[in-house]
Amino acid sequence: MMGPVLAACLLIILSTAWISQANGATCKKDGGVCTCNDNTKSVDCSSKGLTAIPSNIPTDTDRLVLQGNKLSSLPRTVFHRLTKLRLLYLNDNQLQTLPPGVFDQLVELDELHLNYNELKSLPSGIFDKLTKLTDLRLQNNQLQSVPEGAFDFLEKLKMLQLTNNPWDCSCNDILYLSKWIREKEGKVNGIESATCVNKKAVLDVTEEEAAEDCVYPNTTTAIPTTIITTLASSNDDDIPELPVPQENFQKFLGYQEPDHLPTQPQCLMSISGYLGLMMSLVLTSAAILYVIHFLKKA
Template sequence: MMGPVLAACLLIILSTAWISQANGATCKKDGGVCTCNDNTKSVDCSGKMLTAIPSNIPLETTQLRLNLNSLSKLSPTAFHGLNKLTFLNLQFNKLQALPTGVFDHLFNLNELRLGANQLTSLPPGIFDKLTKLTWLDLDRNQLQSLPHGVFDKLTELKTLYLSTNQLRRVPEGAFDFLEKLKMLQLNDNPWDCTCNDILYMAKWLKKKQDEGLGGVDTAGCEEGGKAVLNVTEEEAAEDCVYPNTTTAIPTTIITTLASSNDDDIPELPVPQENFQKFLGYQEPDHLPTQPQCLMSISGYLGLMMSLVLTSAAILYVIHFLKKA
């Protein structure tokens, strides 16, 4: 009877090893794709063509690099449990939106890099829990507007990049709580200097120029290239309407559109659907708390070997049970 007992023990050991390998596939040493440094508590998953965030990122991680991948969406709980993070890099992905609350557990985050994605808007309160943030990078996206109060809780922020977006204005009071700001980049946005909504930003930039804030002259009007901080009330005298708080449309244009024939209005192109398939992987509609990571070849082979050995152990148990 010792045969079946030994076989059962072998089965338990192999099953445990297989589960451990399957769930611990973050770092290369465990069969994953990311490089982990135990000394600096950093995890580098950059440039791995990931379509989902790797599973089981160590809870003690302080620096996480997910840049240069193919992430197109995030689970609302993607970073829950990683409350020791001080640095998070999501640059150069395909993110089109940020779920509400995705950063709410990152109480210690100092630096957040979201540049070079496809963000068109931000959820209200998306940064409210990041009260220790000193660096925020939102450049090279497609932001058309900013929610009211989106930066109000970032009282420690020193660097803010908003360049290369589709911003035409900012909400009244958008920058009022950024008392420690040292650098602000606003270039390559179509700032509308004909609408009086631009006057808040113009006056704020003018004041901050006198206080030595860097980058205040990087915001240029869409027409003429004049610096926004030099716009006068006479130049920005027009009342504008902002449908859905996205872009500023002068009332004269709205009147013209309303009176025009429907046949004269060009058909807007529909953007091609952004599929989330890569190397045979397809994300579910709602990612789990810790979505599975794309496995390296060595990790995949290890799992296959574990499955083979487990199957052999099961057959071994069945064989001895039949004899018994």
């Protein structure tokens, strides 16, 4: 009766190896592009030319380095499995926006580096769940203001870098940041150096100076009522045919270009992962047949 027992043990071992292969395909040792350290739970994917974040990052990763790549966007749930992350480096990429809720599951995060990107705005509530954050880097972006209450839940914050952003101090949206900096002056490092586009310190901005309503380039503007009235009162034959740019027509139809195409290292990573998966399936099938053979003899 030892035959079936040994076969069952072999099946368990092979199944575990299969799961490990599927979860670890990100790492170089399994054919991936990133360097993984099992002892420190660190995954280093820096400067790999990545246009997308690898999908098989181990769930127990503590430190994830993605700096120096070509990331231009992030899926909303891309980090939701990585609940043990303490350090996340996304600096030196091409990020223009952050999806709402992208960091919501990273409740253990201590450091978040978003500097040297192309961020023009931050979604409301983007940092609300990061209550353990002590170090946040936002310098060298295109930020003109931050949402009301953006930093209210960051009670443990010790470092916040805001320099080299075009802070718009004529707009009343800047008043929250200005007041927050004054309240945290001397308690959070780096904040006093934030300056407006006119070189004035953000913390010195007054309500009189920031009296304008905020209107930024992407704000939707209304069609003048005179045009609507004219079009409504005209015959169809009198309305001139207006050329519609192809890209605008595609946006109207809801068409969007894919965010990215896989890079060569990512393709190699996927192929390696699939080969490993197929090999594990073959070995697992052999173990199952081995068990069945001995059970029939028994």
